[in-house]
Amino acid sequence: MKYFERVKGSKEIQALIKSASNCLEAMNYTEHGFRHMGYVSYTAMDILRELGYDLHMQELARIAGFLHDVGNTVSRKFHGITSATLVYPILKELGLPYEDICIIVAAIGNHEEEYGVPVNAVGAAIIIADKSDAHRTRVKRNNRREGNDDIHDRVNYSIIKNRVLVNKANMSIASKFYMDMSSSVMEYFKIYLSRIDMSEKAAHFLGCSFKLFINDVLINSPKAMSASIMNKIKDDAETVAAAEDREARK
Numbered sequence: 001m002k003y004f005e006r007v008k009g010s011k012e013i014q015a016l017i018k019s020a021s022n023c024l025e026a027m028n029y030t031e032h033g034f035r036h037m038g039y040v041s042y043t044a045m046d047i048l049r050e051l052g053y054d055l056h057m058q059e060l061a062r063i064a065g066f067l068h069d070v071g072n073t074v075s076r077k078f079h080g081i082t083s084a085t086l087v088y089p090i091l092k093e094l095g096l097p098y099e100d101i102c103i104i105v106a107a108i109g110n111h112e113e114e115y116g117v118p119v120n121a122v123g124a125a126i127i128i129a130d131k132s133d134a135h136r137t138r139v140k141r142n143n144r145r146e147g148n149d150d151i152h153d154r155v156n157y158s159i160i161k162n163r164v165l166v167n168k169a170n171m172s173i174a175s176k177f178y179m180d181m182s183s184s185v186m187e188y189f190k191i192y193l194s195r196i197d198m199s200e201k202a203a204h205f206l207g208c209s210f211k212l213f214i215n216d217v218l219i220n221s222p223k224a225m226s227a228s229i230m231n232k233i234k235d236d237a238e239t240v241a242a243a244e245d246r247e248a249r250k
Helices: 002-009 011-026 034-050 055-067 079-093 098-109 121-131 151-158 185-205 227-249
Strands: 159-167 172-179 209-214
Touching (some): 002 011, 011 034, 011 079, 034 055, 121 172, 151 159, 185 209
16 A cells, blocks of 8 residues: 555645535535545445455555545535546656556546446445445534434434445445434435435446445345446446547647
């Protein structure tokens, strides 16, 4: 993990993460600082480790997860693309190989459900990790009050435990949540349905099925992807990669 320590120790990176966290706190968003970055970083790395990817790919996932939200310091809108743009010159200065930087920025730039698609294994891993981070510790202390009518705060505060479990034997990835009665499964789906859909696509990119559990009840009905849908996912990834390559050559 020689490169990750350089990234984590960068004063510039630390400033960006802190600023992004402060900006979203001012907007009354859930926590997007070092805790969230650390969770996504470790979980993405662990997903690839459990699936048998080599240490190099695991490290790239760890780096991408740690950096994926720094663009929030500029704007919440299109923050994935902004994050990728911001970190490219920093990673270059830190001495990462160009090929690795390209994998990282492609993953980061495509992690949001509004416009992103899983374009590589690193990207697929950070998508699943990012979308699985719903937990009461993400609700800001001043928002933990009776009568809070923000659905994101209610849902996150109701989740007392979350886990991502990889089963390589049957090639499945499970995202598990344990909720109390302060919110509901219906409210969870109101805000997370598109994220669940993206997590399914990311799992399929990794050759796995995706299972969602809430309080140990299987919510979705994971099925093997048809050849046509698998090809569609791969075609989307290739289209994005080709567009990025053309832009880089200008």
